[in-house]
Amino acid sequence: MDVSRPERLSASEAARAVASGALSAEQLVEACLARIREVEPSVQAWQYLDEQHALAQARARDSDRAEGRPTGPLHGVPVGIKDIIDTTDMPTEDGTVLHAGRRPVRDAAVVAQLRAAGAVILGKTVTTECATYAPGKTRNPHDPARTPGGSSSGSAAAVAAGMVPLAIGTQSNASIVRPASFCGVHGFKPTHGLISRHGILKLSRSLDSVGVFARSLDDIALLTEQLTGFDENDPDTQPRARLPLQATLSAEPPLTPRVALVKSPIWERADASTREAFEELADVLGVQCEEYPLPDNVAQAWDWHRTIMEAEMAMNLDAEYEKGRERLSESLRGQLARGREISALDYQRALARVPRLIEAFDELFAHFDAIVTPATRGTAPPLESTGDPAFGTLWTLTGMPALSLPLMHGPDGLPLGVQLVGRRHDDARLLRTARWLQAQVAASA
Amino acid sequence: MDVSRPERLSASEAARAVASGALSAEQLVEACLARIREVEPSVQAWQYLDEQHALAQARARDSDRAEGRPTGPLHGVPVGIKDIIDTTDMPTEDGTVLHAGRRPVRDAAVVAQLRAAGAVILGKTVTTECATYAPGKTRNPHDPARTPGGSSSGSAAAVAAGMVPLAIGTQSNASIVRPASFCGVHGFKPTHGLISRHGILKLSRSLDSVGVFARSLDDIALLTEQLTGFDENDPDTQPRARLPLQATLSAEPPLTPRVALVKSPIWERADASTREAFEELADVLGVQCEEYPLPDNVAQAWDWHRTIMEAEMAMNLDAEYEKGRERLSESLRGQLARGREISALDYQRALARVPRLIEAFDELFAHFDAIVTPATRGTAPPLESTGDPAFGTLWTLTGMPALSLPLMHGPDGLPLGVQLVGRRHDDARLLRTARWLQAQVAASA
Numbered sequence: 024m025d026v027s028r029p030e031r032l033s034a035s036e037a038a039r040a041v042a043s044g045a046l047s048a049e050q051l052v053e054a055c056l057a058r059i060r061e062v063e064p065s066v067q068a069w070q071y072l073d074e075q076h077a078l079a080q081a082r083a084r085d086s087d088r089a090e091g092r093p094t095g096p097l098h099g100v101p102v103g104i105k106d107i108i109d110t111t112d113m114p115t116e117d118g119t120v121l122h123a124g125r126r127p128v129r130d131a132a133v134v135a136q137l138r139a140a141g142a143v144i145l146g147k148t149v150t151t152e153c154a155t156y157a158p159g160k161t162r163n164p165h166d167p168a169r170t171p172g173g174s175s176s177g178s179a180a181a182v183a184a185g186m187v188p189l190a191i192g193t194q195s196n197a198s199i200v201r202p203a204s205f206c207g208v209h210g211f212k213p214t215h216g217l218i219s220r221h222g223i224l225k226l227s228r229s230l231d232s233v234g235v236f237a238r239s240l241d242d243i244a245l246l247t248e249q250l251t252g253f254d255e256n257d258p259d260t261q262p263r264a265r266l267p268l269q270a271t272l273s274a275e276p277p278l279t280p281r282v283a284l285v286k287s288p289i290w291e292r293a294d295a296s297t298r299e300a301f302e303e304l305a306d307v308l309g310v311q312c313e314e315y316p317l318p319d320n321v322a323q324a325w326d327w328h329r330t331i332m333e334a335e336m337a338m339n340l341d342a343e344y345e346k347g348r349e350r351l352s353e354s355l356r357g358q359l360a361r362g363r364e365i366s367a368l369d370y371q372r373a374l375a376r377v378p379r380l381i382e383a384f385d386e387l388f389a390h391f392d393a394i395v396t397p398a399t400r401g402t403a404p405p406l407e408s409t410g411d412p413a414f415g416t417l418w419t420l421t422g423m424p425a426l427s428l429p430l431m432h433g434p435d436g437l438p439l440g441v442q443l444v445g446r447r448h449d450d451a452r453l454l455r456t457a458r459w460l461q462a463q464v465a466a467s468a
Numbered sequence: 469m470d471v472s473r474p475e476r477l478s479a480s481e482a483a484r485a486v487a488s489g490a491l492s493a494e495q496l497v498e499a500c501l502a503r504i505r506e507v508e509p510s511v512q513a514w515q516y517l518d519e520q521h522a523l524a525q526a527r528a529r530d531s532d533r534a535e536g537r538p539t540g541p542l543h544g545v546p547v548g549i550k551d552i553i554d555t556t557d558m559p560t561e562d563g564t565v566l567h568a569g570r571r572p573v574r575d576a577a578v579v580a581q582l583r584a585a586g587a588v589i590l591g592k593t594v595t596t597e598c599a600t601y602a603p604g605k606t607r608n609p610h611d612p613a614r615t616p617g618g619s620s621s622g623s624a625a626a627v628a629a630g631m632v633p634l635a636i637g638t639q640s641n642a643s644i645v646r647p648a649s650f651c652g653v654h655g656f657k658p659t660h661g662l663i664s665r666h667g668i669l670k671l672s673r674s675l676d677s678v679g680v681f682a683r684s685l686d687d688i689a690l691l692t693e694q695l696t697g698f699d700e701n702d703p704d705t706q707p708r709a710r711l712p713l714q715a716t717l718s719a720e721p722p723l724t725p726r727v728a729l730v731k732s733p734i735w736e737r738a739d740a741s742t743r744e745a746f747e748e749l750a751d752v753l754g755v756q757c758e759e760y761p762l763p764d765n766v767a768q769a770w771d772w773h774r775t776i777m778e779a780e781m782a783m784n785l786d787a788e789y790e791k792g793r794e795r796l797s798e799s800l801r802g803q804l805a806r807g808r809e810i811s812a813l814d815y816q817r818a819l820a821r822v823p824r825l826i827e828a829f830d831e832l833f834a835h836f837d838a839i840v841t842p843a844t845r846g847t848a849p850p851l852e853s854t855g856d857p858a859f860g861t862l863w864t865l866t867g868m869p870a871l872s873l874p875l876m877h878g879p880d881g882l883p884l885g886v887q888l889v890g891r892r893h894d895d896a897r898l899l900r901t902a903r904w905l906q907a908q909v910a911a912s913a
Contacts, residue, residue: 262707334812338820341813363813367779368786370812375783 029054034100034188034242041088041099048088048099052081052143055101059186065167067160068181070106071113072146077101080143087141095141097249102137103181103190105174106147107154107224110134117224118150118159118174121347131222132254133191133233140249145187148177151409153340154193154226157352163205163403165437172202172399173409175236179206182236189246190236195226195332197399197415199234200442203427204398205410207438210236211243212415213450215422216261218247219254227335228259229374230328230419240458243426244268247450263448271451272458276392280456282308282443283315283391288322289413294401296434301397304431304441307467308460312395315387324380325413328420330365330373337362381421381447388446393456398440402433414442424450426457430464474499479545479633479687486533486544493533493544497526497588500546504631510612512605513626515551516558517591522546525588532586540586542694547582548626548635550619551592552599552669555579562669563595563604563619566792576667577699578636578678585694590632593622596854598785599638599671602797608650608848610882617647617844618854620681624651627681634691635681640671640777642844642860644679645887648872649843650855652883655681656688656899657860659892660867661706663692664699672780673704674819675773675864685903688871689713692895708893716896717903721837725901727753727888728760728836733767734858739846741879746842749876749886752912753905757840760832769825770858773865775810775818782807826866826892833891838901843885847878859887869895871902875909 024036029051032040040046056074063069084099086092109115109127116122134144149159151173161176163169164184171180175192179202182190192199194212203210212234220231235246248269253262284305290298305312337344337359343351344359351359387394397414404410418425424447427440443460445453469481474496477485485491501519508514529544531537554560554572561567579589594604596618606621608614609629616625620637624647627635637644639657648655657679665676680691693714698707729750735743750757782789782804788796789804796804832839842859849855863870869892872885888905890898 335816337813338816341817363811365812366808367810367812367815368782368808370815371780371783372786 030058030185032188033239034097034237035239035245037188038097038100038245042094044088048081048084048143049078051099052077052101052145055145055187062164062184062186066162066164066180066184068103068148068177068184068186070116070147070149070177073113076112077143077145084141084143095139096245097137098141099143100141100189101143101145101187102246103145103148103178103187104134105178105190105192106150107193108134108191109222110144110147112144113147115147118152118154119343120350121343127222129222132219132256133250134222136250148175148181148190150174151176152352152355153343154195154198154224155358156354156409158406158409162406165207166403168405169403169437170205170406170409172205172403174198175202176409178236179203179208179210182206182208182238188238189242192234192236193223194232194234194415194419195230196328196419197412199236200398200415200425200427200440201410201412203236203429204440205403205438207429208236208238209240209243209429210234210427210440211247212419212425213247213251214424214447216257216259217266217450218250219252219257219260221254221256225339227332227339229331229335232419232422240272240454240461244272244454266451268451268454272454274455276455276459279311280392280459281390282312282393282395282456282460283387284312285315285317285394285396287317287396287417289325292400292411292413293397294433297397297401297439300431300439301395304395304464308463315391318383321380321383321417324417324420327373327376328416330369331420333358333362334365334370337365377420384421384446393453394444395460396442396444398427398442402435402437402439418444421447423447424453426453428457428461430461475503475630477633478684479542479682480684480690482633483542483545483690487539489533493526493529493588494523496544497522497546497590500590500632507609507629507631511607511609511625511629513548513593513622513629513631515561515592515594515622518558521557522588522590529586529588540584541690542582543586544588545586545634546588546590546632548590548593548623548632549579550623550635550637551595552638553579553636554667555589555592557589558592560592563597563599564788565795566788572667574667577664577701578695579667581695593620593626593635595619596621597797597800599640599643599669600803601799601854603851603854607851610652611848613850614848614882615650615851615854617650617848619643620647621854623681624648624653624655627651627653627683633683634687637679637681638668639677639679639860639864640675641773641864642857644681645843645860645870645872645885646855646857648681648874649885650848650883652874653681653683654685654688654874655679655872655885656692657864657870658692658696658895659869661704662711662895663695664697664702664705666699666701670784672777672784674776674780674822677864677867685717685899685906689717689899711896713896713899717899719900721900721904724756725837725904726835727757727838727840727901727905728832729757730760730762730839730841732762732841732862734770737845737856737858738842739878742842742846742884745876745884746840749840749909753908760836763828766825766828766862769862769865772818772821773861775814776865778803778807779810779815782810822865829866829891838898839889840905841887841889843872843887847880847882847884863889866892868892869898871898873902873906875906
């Protein structure tokens, strides 16, 4: 491990270097800040960043170690936090002028967990407006004329640009897998309810999920493992035993994994080059990969998702609509206006479809370890939009764990993610299958 | 204990007599059937009752005992089941011609629990139409020109008339406490989610609760304790330790209980004689009872309840409305039509009020063991309606445990219940406080 360029270390490497004393937290954070000074003018990933405050946290972690106080698994490691996630020591503005200058009085549950794990809360990363579609200022680190994707735009871009090894995002449609695909990093949305959403801007209880960005699977497992657990303040978390993500990831699969290529009803929306790339991937995997057709009625899932998301957003952003709709973007105002027109009957009907939709995947998961499917139509489009979320919708609606792996490139040379989707609560196996998939692709290159 | 009139025994006495061999289950059930033959023509509590099938169950329980097979806490004790609760061996018709002849393929969770406890499923008791407002055929055992109350009409009347010591009912507004008050029996609606609703006609997930009728607090505790527990098929049950209802009920309160007289915003809807009776009760309890004013905004709770109930009924009875609305009563058709017009926004707004409403009672329960409040306006009105549910609404909306105790009579000599309401999940203390209250009233008589 080369600690001369700390900002290039993975989080796992950095944590080990800080724990062993080979590197101080201050050196690590200072290296990340130097990288930020270098690339932030073009990428613009940060909504709020106070260098002195970040360094003060790092020095406090160094003195923990020096004075023999307890240290955590992320001791001294900097993490970027999407700016819809509450922090007591930094503003949280939710990507809207309506919340400008907002200073939360409590940390979100995930922020408290990160602090307990010893992490340095480096700063707040740019979100789209209220974590929906209107873009923020962030640009794709691979091409400043392209979108980083959204809504977790700054988190994905900051990790991709080497500014920070880890970042937290959220997803209610495709807000983690899409920016991960466009920015060429690992993005993981665990099973719905695995990570508490307490203290995070609420859009849709049924859909909102917390997830993570990193530059390796090890880092994904390390970070996610610090965040899972029951929280009585989030009614969708459950008192379950902690998932052994790191242990499972580092073990060999007991049987060679088998994956299902799921084209899904929106396959034709993918670019021709994306479709070809997935056919080639299936060829590379050979007998371990089989195309799996979904039942026809799955095509309605995109409508059910929109009904649930817009109805719940109308409720959760009711005050913003009532008091400040003229300062919202046209797209968000339109979503909220549509949401207010949805009947309680249609809303409940859509909700009632979800358990049956989940059951429809039981047979697939009896035969396959995971689903392989595109994360996005193709590579990042121009800056005006954050890209089409449709390839994330089905897996968010069903609450299945979904991971975007930076395994492909488009004809334009930009990154393109492979989405791997697992059975609900089978997050550990999903990560292990991802490691196997990465190895297969690497071996074929 | 006099086993010469087994139908007059409490369930606890009957269970002990069967366990000791002083009485056979067959004798007990035959005595209940004889009482039914006598009074059913005027009361009409039963929707379905097959004497031979009931006796066959009783003989099977007797041979369990004779042959040394395991016996349960309700071994040989007959129980009446509201006819919206599924039974594999009897029809379940939900009080509507639309479900006439319906034969479930599975027992409801509570029925399975009763069978596991050794109970004899005596028969199905009359419900109002779909457990809502349109009356069934049942009459009040104390006056056949009066309603028994609803929607658990047959369950309350059967217990009151001495046909069966125990019966199961459900409540989404006041469907247990109202008939218990009118029929002069103990009726208990435990904390929302304490008893699984799997296999029971669903009206409103947020409000539907299962409860019990009996002629004593001991019997209420004995029966309820067989029914509680986590069921993965009911998303509102929780994996919690079982409540020690019987043990707590038989213990002395560590401190003399204090109860809050809550007049609630609908106090003026109670009959003048009811209001006087509660003022007298407060006098009898002296310093152990204090009037407690609720915050003003509680008055909106009745609107929130109606919004939630009608919106969720519209969803759950969607097929009935779509395919057979002309065969529904005008009142139910009206409820469903209104429910279909409710917006998802108003529905979610009403749901979001409930946690704050529950918190508004925290201070009360910091100072008092329970709330004392009317169960009904007054005694049973004439047969045309099942009476005003308003005195049950607030406690159903908040999911608090509520108990109607047969402690009063109206000026017409008919029974009138005292409703005792406890903190959520504090069901055991509520029963213990009820025993204390009964003793106070008895001592003052």
